[in-house]
Amino acid sequence: MSNAAPTPPAGPSSSSARSSAPASTADAVELLGLVAQLEHTAFVRLAGDCALAPDVEQRLALSRFAAAAVERRDRVLARVAELGADPAASMRQFDDVLTEFDERTQPSSWWERLLKAYVGYGVADDFCRIAAQGLDERSRAVVLEVLDDASHAELAVAELDAAGSGDGVLSSRLALWGRRLVGEALGTVQRLITQRPALERLVAAAAAEPDGAPSDGGNASAAGTTTPNAPAKVFGELTAQHTRRMSRLGLTA
Amino acid sequence: MSNAAPTPPAGPSSSSARSSAPASTADAVELLGLVAQLEHTAFVRLAGDCALAPDVEQRLALSRFAAAAVERRDRVLARVAELGADPAASMRQFDDVLTEFDERTQPSSWWERLLKAYVGYGVADDFCRIAAQGLDERSRAVVLEVLDDASHAELAVAELDAAGSGDGVLSSRLALWGRRLVGEALGTVQRLITQRPALERLVAAAAAEPDGAPSDGGNASAAGTTTPNAPAKVFGELTAQHTRRMSRLGLTA
Numbered sequence: 451m452s453n454a455a456p457t458p459p460a461g462p463s464s465s466s467a468r469s470s471a472p473a474s475t476a477d478a479v480e481l482l483g484l485v486a487q488l489e490h491t492a493f494v495r496l497a498g499d500c501a502l503a504p505d506v507e508q509r510l511a512l513s514r515f516a517a518a519a520v521e522r523r524d525r526v527l528a529r530v531a532e533l534g535a536d537p538a539a540s541m542r543q544f545d546d547v548l549t550e551f552d553e554r555t556q557p558s559s560w561w562e563r564l565l566k567a568y569v570g571y572g573v574a575d576d577f578c579r580i581a582a583q584g585l586d587e588r589s590r591a592v593v594l595e596v597l598d599d600a601s602h603a604e605l606a607v608a609e610l611d612a613a614g615s616g617d618g619v620l621s622s623r624l625a626l627w628g629r630r631l632v633g634e635a636l637g638t639v640q641r642l643i644t645q646r647p648a649l650e651r652l653v654a655a656a657a658a659e660p661d662g663a664p665s666d667g668g669n670a671s672a673a674g675t676t677t678p679n680a681p682a683k684v685f686g687e688l689t690a691q692h693t694r695r696m697s698r699l700g701l702t703a
Numbered sequence: 704m705s706n707a708a709p710t711p712p713a714g715p716s717s718s719s720a721r722s723s724a725p726a727s728t729a730d731a732v733e734l735l736g737l738v739a740q741l742e743h744t745a746f747v748r749l750a751g752d753c754a755l756a757p758d759v760e761q762r763l764a765l766s767r768f769a770a771a772a773v774e775r776r777d778r779v780l781a782r783v784a785e786l787g788a789d790p791a792a793s794m795r796q797f798d799d800v801l802t803e804f805d806e807r808t809q810p811s812s813w814w815e816r817l818l819k820a821y822v823g824y825g826v827a828d829d830f831c832r833i834a835a836q837g838l839d840e841r842s843r844a845v846v847l848e849v850l851d852d853a854s855h856a857e858l859a860v861a862e863l864d865a866a867g868s869g870d871g872v873l874s875s876r877l878a879l880w881g882r883r884l885v886g887e888a889l890g891t892v893q894r895l896i897t898q899r900p901a902l903e904r905l906v907a908a909a910a911a912e913p914d915g916a917p918s919d920g921g922n923a924s925a926a927g928t929t930t931p932n933a934p935a936k937v938f939g940e941l942t943a944q945h946t947r948r949m950s951r952l953g954l955t956a
Contacts, residue, residue, distance in 0.1 A: 490762070490766065493750070493753075493766055493769075493770075494750070494753065494754045494766075497746070497747070497750030497751075497753075497754070497769065498750075498754070500746075500747065500750075501747050501750070501751070506791040506792075506794055506795045506798070507791050509743070510780075510790075510791060510794075513743065513746055513747075513773045513776075514773060514777070516746075516750065516769070516770070516773070517746075517769070517770035517773040517774065520766045520767060520769070520770040521770065523766075524767070527763075537763075538759040538760050538763060539759075541759055541763075542759045545759070
């Protein structure tokens with residue numbers, strides 16, 4: 451149902467695609483479905499954290515973050531409905547988007563779990579933020595607004611920072627864990643782009659944007675090495691954001 | 704902190720207590736804390752159901768019910784704060800309120816789980832609704848408003864009704880399960896009243912109400928048999944509501 455809209459007139463990998471030529475409705479619905487699924491997954495994880503949290507104050511905070519993720523997901527799904535597509539179907543196609551990532555990155559402690567949420571969702575959110583540059587104005591606004599609400603990340607930063615600052619062993623373990631996480635997260639993004647032409651088109655459009663990350667000349671498909679069409683510029687941007695994120699925790703990326 | 708307010712001038716088991724003489728702030732905070740804890744428990748359970756649900760539509764519905772439970776809990780906690788007490792502390796004292804009930808009533812199927820939620824929360828909600836009659840007007844309004852939002856119960860009723868109507872074996876199993884559940888739920892209520900003088904006072908005040916369940920003459924403590932002070936009238940009302948609830952499902956109470 452979400453694939454009913456026509457594909458855009460420009461070729462799918464056109465390196466001259468600009469955000470001023472917004473994505474087709476079908477492409478927009480696909481990215482919106484991904485964002486909705488990620489917010490839903492955040493809800494499930496936060497609710498699970500809440501059930502495990504030993505203290506009432508943490509439980510209150512985590513349950514509110516979980517409820518906020520539901521609200522954000524539903525804002526994205528409302529946009530899907532506005533575009534005439536089926537909200538549930540838009541999410542369903544990304545049911546397993548994090549299954550492999552989760553299998554490969556089982557945290558072995560509360561700190562690893564916290565860093566996984568911060569790094570894993572950080573990369574996913576950054577990817578969606580970049581791809582959103584290729585969307586129509588209203589869809590882009592919804593995605594950026596939803597992803598900007600990073601209150602839960604602040605909690606993770608505060609807790610991880612406090613725990614790591616006095617503990618060199620924990621810090622170096624977490625730094626190692628962070629490198630593992632970002633590797634798996636970038637692999638997940640790469641698979642997504644390869645398997646989903648709509649996301650590839652949006653990312654190509656974003657990479658052609660002049661105001662994105664340090665540009666390699668505007669040619670989105672020129673620098674990919676492992677997969678020829680994947681815009682290396684986007685991976686450069688994701689890696690740079692990850693480094694910033696880790697350094698906020700005093701951890702080596 | 705929640706026990707800082709003075710006890711009411713009337714004796715704790717006074718059978719002449721009326722809702723026109725509202726409970727002390729400490730007693731109100733205690734009932735509000737119980738309601739908040741029950742809503743929080745509902746959130747955790749609904750989020751767990753959501754993580755297990757096989758279908759996107761069910762997941763969407765359950766996550767919204769879970770988020771609504773957080774919102775209801777927070778409305779109750781806001782009233783606790785208005786009364787000058789500590790919201791987290793008011794909940795903390797009821798941390799284990801359902802632990803024993805849960806241990807004794809482990810559902811062995813999705814249907815048993817659904818009926819447990821409907822019956823277990825039904826009894827708990829009815830108890831809080833009755834005890835709320837003894838509260839000050841504003842606290843009572845908050846509790847009744849929060850407990851009136853029974854959208855999740857409607858879902859349970861629809862699913863259980865559809866499943867049981869064509870299946871006599873399932874129906875009679877669920878009828879048996881319902882009797883077990885209500886027995887344990889009433890036992891939990893009885894322990895709560897015995898262990899919590901504030902709740903006993905509120906229930907005594909409610910039992911003295913002329914517009915409650917069929918009255919035994921307004922003497923709240925006259926008819927208790929297993930525990931002398933427990934108002935049998937309240938248990939009669941809880942049992943009657945349970946019977947109504949089961950018959951909505953076509954099940955024998």
